Structure formats: structure tokens, C-alpha cells
Amino acid sequence: MSTPLPSISGKRLRLPKTKVEQRPNLLKQDFSTTGLNQKWTADMTYIQTKRNGWCYLSTIMDLHSRRITGYSFSKKMDTDLVLKTLESAVKNRTITGELIIHTDLGSQYTSDDYNQRLTELYIRHSYSRKGCPYDNAPMESFHASLKKECVYPVPVFEDYETAAAVLFEYVHAFYNKKRIHSSLGYQTPLQVEIATLTSQMAA
Template structure:
């Protein structure tokens, strides 16, 4: 697997020993307490498989960072992380949850999280329920955005459609029963308004 400018060498700690801090508890009391991250495969005719990397804030279910690339490497997930932290307030209690993929267990990713004072939680191997909210997003993405177009023509076409889906539809218009039938953006606005009034 290519790694671009970053290495994907896993740290010496065995993956089985990495902590699952969430333990399927996705509850929050505010923004920037629990984030979850993952990658998804998107097929194109001309460019083959491309890869969508996303980060979600569990309080609002909003996709707060994403990157799309022709390569599935550590650079991709680091780019997503950097785009996210530019627009969010990092708290001392923030946890990000991922799977045990080599990109997320790489030394580069771990080092950057340490620098940002973000704790890292991991799904158990072969247990999608440990990252259920992100799995739900992927299911919605495939059903509402990807499956209606059997295969995107190329990377550029897929990138444009995914941008529209994430920013214009999913975050702003798609209601969630878990959010009291509000959109992620509505929840974020209400939360920030409440914090300012407190």
C-alpha cells in the first residue's frame, strides 16, 4: 500500500491491546466531546476505486471533516483530521474513535493526535457496532448518493457529487430520528446558541 509522504507503519503496540474508550456509548452532552472517523470505497469508471475519509461529531451527527482521494493512505486521514481541527474547538476531553486500519494505527496519526491532545479509541476487530453512527452514515451515503449512480464516470464527478451530498444535503437537510427529527446543522446551531446564552 502506498503511503505518500507519511508512513503507515503501525506502532509496536499490538492492535488487540488498543483501547475501546466508547464501548458503544455514543451519548454526549455537547459538541467536540466524541468524534468518529472512517473511510469508504467509491468506484469510478476511469480512476478505479477512490476513497472517502470522514469525521463526524457524535453530538450533532454532522460530518465536520472529509477528504476524497485516489489513494487510501495515512495522508488521506491526516488531511481529514487537519481540515476538521481548523474549524473546531478542541477540548481536553475529546475522543476520536476509529477502526484498526493501518492508516489510523500509524505512528504519524498517533503522533498528531497526541499533539492535539485528542484521545484515541478503537473499534474491536470485526465489530461494526463499535462505530454504529458512522456505519449508519455510510449506509445512507450508499443508498442516497452512490447506488442511484451505478458507477461514477471519474474521480472529479464523484468528488462533486459527494461534496454536494455531504455539505448541501446530509448536514443541512437530512433529518435524524436520533436528533429528534432535526438536521445536524440545526442541532449544532441550537447547541452553540445555548452555550452562548449560558
């Protein structure tokens, strides 16, 4: 018998339905870029463990390089998780007022705390339409690859610590540095970032 997915709590973070659905979709499925730190996409996914139940992986991707620039793993799916991911993404990046981050309408991303931090960082917030995963297709693709290549072969991690170690290795050592993408001309995300930064320095 399959284990049911956990329900999302966080009722205190939810906004009225009409207000949530009015959030702007700035990206409109245009994932094209001309450089780094122009368009980011963010999302969370469930990771099951035997001892600790469901845990949650939160990531941010730069759409220019497809590199995972923000990363956080937790036993709780709350606003602190996505805020921690955001801080890890901006830590070593140069942010300007041109940056857009795209998320779904989850209560963590529509929370006042998250959007206040985006305002402080001069990052514009774009939202997927309700029930439209294609609005966040690059992140959906990343999660599909991660589940196929890293999670499903296990098939269930023993505990939170084991999952954290394996996921960290997959994202930082394999996906960012070794996994080639046809959309990147069969380069890795790290190769694209290095080439982009080298080109900017030479200009």
C-alpha cells in the same frame, strides 16, 4: 460480474498483530454526548469510478450533532488521507482535552503519524475491536445512507472529479444541512449545532 473490492496495501504502516489488538476502546459503544466536540468517530469507504478505479472517502462525524465535520476524498487510501480529514475537522472547532476520536484498527489510523498528530491536538484515540462494526455504528450508518442515497443510484461515477463533486454536494449541502435524523428529534445536524452553540452562548 461484480468488481472485487481493492486490497489495502500500506504494509509499512502495519503494526504487529498483538500490538494493534491491544489498542484501547474508550467509547465502548457509548455514543451519548452532552455537547459538541466530546466524541468524534472516523472511517473511510470505497467509491468506484469508471476511469480512475477505486477512490476513497474519509470522514469524521461529531456524535452530538451527527454533522460531518471532517471530509477528504482521494485516489489513494493512505495516512495522508486521514490526516487531511483530521485537519479539516479541527480547523473550525474548539478542541479540549476531553475530546475522543474513535476509529477502526486500519493501518492509517494506527500509524505513528496519525497518533502523533492526535497527541499534539490533545485528542484521545479510541479503537473498535477487531471485526466489530457495532463499535462504530454511527459512522456505519452514515456510510449506508450515503451509498443508498448518493452512490448506488448512479451506479458508477464516470471519474474521480465527477464523484468528488457529487459527494461534496451530498455531504455539505444535503446531509449536514437538510437531512433530518430521528435520533436528533427530526432535526438536521446543522440545526442541532446551531441550537447547541446558541444555548452555550446564553448560559
